[in-house]
Amino acid sequence: xxxxxxxxxxxxxxxxxxxxxxxxxxxxxxxxxxxxxxxxxxxxxxxxxxxxxxxxxxxxxxxxxxxxxxxxxxxxxxxxxxxxxxxxxxxxxxxxxxxxxxxxxxxxxxxxxxxxxxxxxxxxxxxxxxxxxxxxxxxxxxxxxxxxxxxxxxxxxxxxxxxxxxxxxxxxxxxxxxxxxxxxxxx
Amino acid sequence: xxxxxxxxxxxxxxxxxxxxxxxxxxxxxxxxxxxxxxxxxxxxxxxxxxxxxxxxxxxxxxxxxxxxxxxxxxxxxxxxxxxxxxxxxxxxxxxxxxxxxxxxxxxxxxxxxxxxxxxx
Numbered sequence: 356x357x358x359x360x361x362x363x364x365x366x367x368x369x370x371x372x373x374x375x376x377x378x379x380x381x382x383x384x385x386x387x388x389x390x391x392x393x394x395x396x397x398x399x400x401x402x403x404x405x406x407x408x409x410x411x412x413x414x415x416x417x418x419x420x421x422x423x424x425x426x427x428x429x430x431x432x433x434x435x436x437x438x439x440x441x442x443x444x445x446x447x448x449x450x451x452x453x454x455x456x457x458x459x460x461x462x463x464x465x466x467x468x469x470x471x472x473x474x475x476x477x478x479x480x481x482x483x484x485x486x487x488x489x490x491x492x493x494x495x496x497x498x499x500x501x502x503x504x505x506x507x508x509x510x511x512x513x514x515x516x517x518x519x520x521x522x523x524x525x526x527x528x529x530x531x532x533x534x535x536x537x538x539x540x541x542x
Numbered sequence: 543x544x545x546x547x548x549x550x551x552x553x554x555x556x557x558x559x560x561x562x563x564x565x566x567x568x569x570x571x572x573x574x575x576x577x578x579x580x581x582x583x584x585x586x587x588x589x590x591x592x593x594x595x596x597x598x599x600x601x602x603x604x605x606x607x608x609x610x611x612x613x614x615x616x617x618x619x620x621x622x623x624x625x626x627x628x629x630x631x632x633x634x635x636x637x638x639x640x641x642x643x644x645x646x647x648x649x650x651x652x653x654x655x656x657x658x659x660x661x662x
Binding site for chain 1: 565566569580602611614618
């Protein structure tokens with residue numbers, strides 16, 4: 356099994372990984388809240404077309420699309436303290452990169468969305484100004500999943516967590532530990 | 543093992559438990575209090591958000607929708623809170639089940655009260 360050499364004491368690494376986990380759970384709750392507002396916003400627009408940028412359902416959505424890239428940015432800053440989570444060429448972890456880029460896309464789409472609605476006062480789900488909200492969230496979810504699996508696999512490797520009993524899940528952790536879950540080249 | 547600058551005994555010795563404790567700082571199993579405070583703050587902020595609908599924009603955001611959103615979000619926050627405390631304390635001899643039970647029960651009662659009596 357290709358293991359990274361221990362660069363920091365095991366006990367320190369476990370504590371730091373769990374602190375990362377605290378941030379991830381907070382960000383996950385925030386993302387779940389966005390999903391709830393996806394339905395609240397959609398149900399509002401079933402009955403009322405766009406009135407202004409400042410209806411409560413939009414406050415709710417937009418505040419999260421600012422909080423999520425900033426929160427994951429905070430995770431990236433703390434992530435530097437765990438050597439095993441570094442990405443290619445000692446850069447940021449690939450999953451974190453995808454997550455931050457995805458949520459940054461949603462943050463900038465707030466501006467794109469407001470420009471579009473300056474001319475077109477509708478709230479049809481499929482119009483182009485909404486595309487990057489949805490694509491950004493999907494990219495961010497993929498990156499966050501890759502990052503969470505990597506953190507969990509390392510906690511399994513350090514003996515702080517027990518591997519999954521489901522043989523398919525256990526196989527996934529085994530591949531992640533060997534660096535083969537997503538790519539043979541990208542850790 | 544090479545430790546960061548400022549830790550260890552100048553390259554000649556190993557890692558002492560005091561060094562490890564200094565590198566860790568505040569241990570995660572001792573963070574139940576700040577996690578609980580954060581959970582309650584998040585719950586109050588959620589009420590503040592839906593209160594904009596109850597009191598300021600009832601025409602755009604009907605009170606029953608606000609109550610629905612508040613209940614669902616309280617459940618999401620409570621699940622996240624329980625996960626946080628349980629994961630941070632697993633493998634240690636710390637146990638904050640009483641505090642978790644009190645916080646979750648308190649917010650549950652508060653949520654029911656708000657859903658029944660607050661709003662237009």
